[in-house]
Amino acid sequence: MKSGFRQSMAWLHTWTGLLLGWLLFAIFVTGTSAYFQEEITRWMTPEVQSVPADRASGFVAATEWLKREAPGGSEWSIYSTGKRAAGLQLYWVNGPEAPADAPTSARLDGTGTKVFARETLGGWFLYRFHYDLHYLNWYWARWLVGIAAMAMLIAILSGIVTHKKILTDFFLLRLGKGQRSWLDVHNASSVLFLPFILMITYTGLVSLATHYMPWGIAANYANQDKYFEAAFPWPVPAEKTGPAPLAPIGPIVERAERSWGVAAGSVRILNPGDRSAQVIVTSAPDAGMSVRLRSLTFDGVTGVPVGAYDPSGAATATEGTMIGLHAGRFASPWLRALYFMSGLAGCIMVASGLILWTVKRRAKLPDPDRPHFGFRLVEKLNIAAIAGLPFGMAVYFLANRLLPLGIADRSDQEIDTMFIAWGAVAVWALARPARNAWLETLSATALAFASVPVVNALTTDRGFFTSLAAGDSVFAVFDGAMILIAAGFGWAALKAARRGRAQGGRAMARRSPTDAIPGVEAA
Template structure:
C-alpha cells in the first residue's frame, strides 16, 4: 500500500473517523476519539429506551398544569383566586372540620382550580391509610364551588412517570432512572469528544442520503440544544443525589429527620388543645404573605383546623423564583398573628434548590417554557434517531442483512416498540380520557392501562411484521390518533379548539394545535418510511483504503 495513503488513513483513525491501514493505531484500544465513539454508541444503546421514555414524559410534563385542565375540560379558567380560596376554606370546614391537617394548592395562570387534600385525625388501632386513595381529595373550581370532574391523572401522570415509572416499586424505578441518567450524561460527554466538527454538524442536513441523513438529523438535534441536554441530565441526577450518593448524608446526619429539618425547615408542631375556635380568614393571610414575599403564594397548609392551637402556613409559589426551595410563613390560626418565618437558607440548600428549579422549569414564563419544551423535543429526537442509527449503521455490515441475528432483531423490535410505540401509547392515553365513561370505577387507572396496552400492541406489531411495515403502521396510527383528537373535540364536544379560541383560552387551544402539528409530523414520517426502499449494500474493493462511517464523521 502507498505509505502516503496509509499515513493519511492512520491520521484519520487518530481522529476516530476511519480505519488505519498499514500501520498500528497507538494504544491497545485505538485513539481517544475511537474509544469515545465506542462508549457513546453503547452507553446510548443500553439505556436509550429508558432515557427516551423519560425524556418524552418529562418534556410533556413541562405543560402538566395545562394538561390537568385539558384532561378535565369541565373546569373553567380561574380569573380570580379569592373566590377559590374562600370556597376551599368553606368546603374543608364542612367536609373535614376535625381533620389533623388541610393542604390547599392555590391556582395559578394555568392550574385548573385549587386542589385540596386533608389528613384525618388518626384513630388508635386503625390501620395506616394507604397512599393514593381519593376520598380525601377535592377540586374547587373558578366559581368557588366543588367541581364535579372526570377522574384522571392528567398531566401529573407524565410528571410522576418520568422518574417513578409505573407498575413497579418507586425505589426500583428511581434507581433505574438514575442509572439511565448517568449513562445519558456519559453518552452526551463522549458524543462531544467524538464529534470533530460539532458546530458544523448543526448546519449540515443532507436529505435523501439514507444513513448520512439519519446521522445529520441526530447531530443537528444534539447540537441544537446541547446546553439544555447537559443541564437537564445533570440536574435530574441532582434531584436523586441523596439516593444515588448518600455518603455525605450518612457522614453528617444521624437520622433522616435531621436532614429533612435542615432542607425543609418548618414551625414547631403544636398539640391539640381540644378548645374549639374559628379559623382565621385564609384570604387575609394569603394577602399578607404575598405582601411579605413580594411574590404570589403557591400553597396553604392548616394544622389542627377548628382548634385554638391551629396554625396556618403559607408557602411562596415556585413559579416566582428559580429555586424550588421556597420560603414560608406560619400564622396563628385564630388571631392571624405571624409566629414563624423560614430562616435564610445556606449555600448548599440554595444551590440544590436552584438545580431542582432549573430541572423542573416551574419558574419559566410562557416564552421560556416553550423553549424548554422545544429543547425537550430535540432531546427526544436525538435519542430516538440515535437508537435507529445504531441499527441502520450495523445492518449493512451483517453477513445477511435480510436475515439478521436475534440480538439485532431484538434491538430493532425495541426501537419500534419504544421510539414508535410510546408516543402511540400517549395518544391512546389522551383518547381514553375522552372516551371512557365519566362515572367508570377506576377510570384514572384505566387511562394509564390504555397507554400500556397500546404500547404492548406496538411491540407485538414489531415482532410480527417486517421493520418497514411495522414502523409505518405504528407511526401512521399515532399520527391519525393525534390529529383526530382535536377534530373530535370540535365535532363532538363543547370544549374543543374552536371553543377555546372563542374564549381566548390560549392554553387549551395551544394543546390542541400541538396535537395537530405532532400528528401531521408522524403522518409525514410514516409516509417517508413507507416509501423508502433500501438499496442493496455495495461490495467493497478490499484493495482500496476505505473509511467507515462513524458518529464522529
C-alpha cells in the same frame, strides 16, 4: 480498548447510547411533555372551567367552603394548582366523629364552588413516569433512571470528544442521503441544543442526589426521617385547648406575600376553630427559580406571625436552583415553549441515534435482508420505543375521553390503556418484518394523534373551533398540537413507505433470475 483516544470515545458513545437508549427515549418524551403538565391536566379535566385570577381571594373562598363542609376537621390544606392550572385542590383530616368513608378532598374553582371533574392523573402521571416508571417499585425505578441519566451524560461527553467538526454540525442537515442524513439529524439535534441537553441531564441527577448519594445524610443525621424533618418541616396539630374563631385568612395571605414579594402557593390550617390553631402559608412553587419554598406560620386566632422557615445557605440555594432549572416551573410561556422545543430535540437526538446504529450496520451485513438476531432485536426495540410510546400516549388521551366517567379506578384504567397500547406496538413489531412494522406503527400513531381532537369535539363542548371562538387557548393549542404531532408521524410514515419501496427494489435487483421462477432455487 479501541486504538486511539477518539476511537475509544466513539465506541463508548455508541454503546452507552444504545444499551439504555430506549429507556432514555421514554424519559425524554414524558419529561418533555411534563413541561406542559398543568395544561395537559386542564385538557383532561374539561369540566373545570375557570382559573382564579387572584390566589388570595381563592384561599379565602376555599376556607369558607371548608368551614361549611369540614367543620370538625383537625387539619385543612388548600393548594393553588398554579397560575397555569385551573382551580384549587383541598385536603382535610376529619374529626373522630366523622364516618369512616367521609370525603377528605375536593376541588374548587376560583369562586369557591366545588367542581365535579372526571378522575384522572392527567399530566402529573407523565411527569412522575419520567423518573418513577409507574409499575416498578419507586426506589429501584429511580436507580434505573439514574443509571440511564449517567449513561446519557457519558454519551454526551464522549460525543463531544468524538466530534471533529462540532461547529460545522450547527449548519449541516442533508436530507434524503440515507446514513448521512441520519447522522446529520443526530448531530444537528445534539449540537444545536447541547447546552440544554447537558443541563437537563446533569440537573436531573442532582434532583435525586440524596437518593444516589445518601452518605452525607448518614454522616449528619441519625436516620433519614431526621433529615427530612429538618429539610422539609411539616408541623402536626397540637392538642386542642378550646374553641376560638379563626382569624381572617385574606390578610394573613397578603401579609406573607408582601414579606416575600412573591405569591403564596398553599395555606395549611392546623386545628381550625380552636385556640391552638395555626396558619402556615407557603410560597408558590412557580414564583421563583429555586424549588425550595419559604413559609410563614401565624397564630390562627390573632393572625400574628409566630415563626418562619426560609431555606438558606449556598448548598441549599444551589441545589434548589438546579432542580428549578430542571423542572422549569418558573418559566414564562415563551421560555416554557423553548424548554419544550429543546426537549423535543433531545427526543430526536436519542431516536436518531438508535436508528443510526442499525442504518450504519445494515450496509456491513453479509446479507442485509437476513440480519443476525442481535441486529433484528435492536431494530424491533427501536420500533417499540420510538413508535410505541407516542402511540400509547395518544391512546391515553383518547381513553380520557372515551372511558365511562363513573367507573372505579378510572385514572388507573387510563394509564393501563397507555401501556396496553405500547405493548401492542411492541408485539406487532416483533411479529412483522421491520420494514412493514415501521410503516404500520408510524401510520397508526399518526392516526391516533389525529383522532384526539376529533374525539374531544364529539365527547365535550370544548372542541377546537369552539375553544378558539371562546378564547380558550389551552384547549385550542392542545388540539392544534395533536394535529402537528400527527402530521409529523404521518410524514415519517410516508418516508418509511418510500424507503421500503426503494429497499424492496434493490432486494429484487440482487436476486438471481431463477429466484423469480416458482420451485427453482439458485445454485
